[in-house]
Amino acid sequence: MSIITTIEDLRVLAKRRVPRMFYDYADAGSWTESTYRANETDFAAIKFRQRVAVNLVDRSLKSTMIGQEVAMPVALAPTGLTGMQHADGEILAARAAEKIGVPFTLSTMSICSIEDVAARTKKPFWFQLYVMKDRDFIERLIDRAKAANCSALVLTLDLQVLGQRHKDIRNGMTAPPKLTIPNMMNLATKPRWCLNMLRTPRRHFGNIVGHAKSVSDMSSLSSWTSQQFDPALSWRDVEWIKNRWGGKLIIKGIMDNEDARLCVESGADALIVSNHGGRQLDGAQSSIGALPGIVDAVGKEIEVHMDGGIRSGQDVIRALALGAKGVYIGRPFLYGLGAMGEAGVARCLEIIRNELDLTMAFCGLRDVTHVDRNILLPGTY
Numbered sequence: 001m002s003i004i005t006t007i008e009d010l011r012v013l014a015k016r017r018v019p020r021m022f023y024d025y026a027d028a029g030s031w032t033e034s035t036y037r038a039n040e041t042d043f044a045a046i047k048f049r050q051r052v053a054v055n056l057v058d059r060s061l062k063s064t065m066i067g068q069e070v071a072m073p074v075a076l077a078p079t080g081l082t083g084m085q086h087a088d089g090e091i092l093a094a095r096a097a098e099k100i101g102v103p104f105t106l107s108t109m110s111i112c113s114i115e116d117v118a119a120r121t122k123k124p125f126w127f128q129l130y131v132m133k134d135r136d137f138i139e140r141l142i143d144r145a146k147a148a149n150c151s152a153l154v155l156t157l158d159l160q161v162l163g164q165r166h167k168d169i170r171n172g173m174t175a176p177p178k179l180t181i182p183n184m185m186n187l188a189t190k191p192r193w194c195l196n197m198l199r200t201p202r203r204h205f206g207n208i209v210g211h212a213k214s215v216s217d218m219s220s221l222s223s224w225t226s227q228q229f230d231p232a233l234s235w236r237d238v239e240w241i242k243n244r245w246g247g248k249l250i251i252k253g254i255m256d257n258e259d260a261r262l263c264v265e266s267g268a269d270a271l272i273v274s275n276h277g278g279r280q281l282d283g284a285q286s287s288i289g290a291l292p293g294i295v296d297a298v299g300k301e302i303e304v305h306m307d308g309g310i311r312s313g314q315d316v317i318r319a320l321a322l323g324a325k326g327v328y329i330g331r332p333f334l335y336g337l338g339a340m341g342e343a344g345v346a347r348c349l350e351i352i353r354n355e356l357d358l359t360m361a362f363c364g365l366r367d368v369t370h371v372d373r374n375i376l377l378p379g380t381y
Helices: 007-017 020-026 034-044 089-100 114-119 135-147 166-171 181-187 191-198 218-228 235-245 257-266 287-298 313-321 331-340 342-362
Strands: 063-065 068-070 074-076 126-129 152-156 249-254 270-273 303-307 326-329
Touching: 007 331, 007 342, 020 166, 020 181, 020 331, 034 287, 034 313, 074 089, 074 342, 089 114, 089 331, 089 342, 114 135, 126 135, 135 235, 152 235, 235 249, 235 257, 249 257, 257 287, 270 287, 287 303, 287 313, 313 326, 313 342, 326 331, 331 342
Parallel strands: 074 326, 126 152, 152 249, 249 270, 270 303, 303 326
Antiparallel strands: 063 068
């Protein structure tokens, strides 16, 4: 195996090792995928001001996100079916994040349950919540996150209805995969993945099976999920969830200045500028394109984070310069996980940390908390 030096190296290796339906699930957008592509390409237009002859000794990437100390202002985003990229994927990713010193966010639609991850990690992690029609299930899910000592709740608001993702439809994506002839032919080319999956009992949606009413197997789960995402979700529900949770609340899925102001009014601790990785409304603005306007709209009244399109430490510092207090990476750590398990996630974070540090230095700064628009070339953002 060649030396892994970039996120792209991890992506290429993951594509070789992960079954097609799960690789495509992670590495795809909705409809024409125009927003998915824009999330990444819009970063490239933002140029840096290179500085020289500045003291660069004792550089620091340490910062905080919602008051929590982080080794760098980067968190692992909540991603569904992480445990299908690699066996026990959520546990492995959480462990890697813990070692590096950044937050890990567990998805409602994870394969490993809240309890699985809590029992196999040492530090509190964050939990991401989807709002279902079954409010009793949601109450119990919030209570389970409390019992697991989760230190923040990330409430996703942009999945009231599911975007049309053509690759998932064509692949007949399920977890675990159905043993059709095309699937079996593809799985036969992924022996490492298959062997690891045979060693774990975690192959279903761990937060749901055995916890939601009338859900006992994959067929009923699939039906339940399609029926349960709540199109009637409102800001009144946000208030109810905030009160039920009682801890740090982050609202994910904000792409509009007016919605950002509503986040402030809701009393949330932070918002995440996010278009769900280009997997919901195709034709929407890129996350990095929406970020500056939202930062200006809310000022310092709420902490602003962002995700979508980050593929390097340089992208991280661009987002910080445009006002983000922290960023989330989804696909990059999934590439690392699919490529090399826990070591791959750690390698992903190491790559981003190194690129962030070097770029900060070339821009003439020693402390990541001092990054602002002054490091960017006017007219490129």
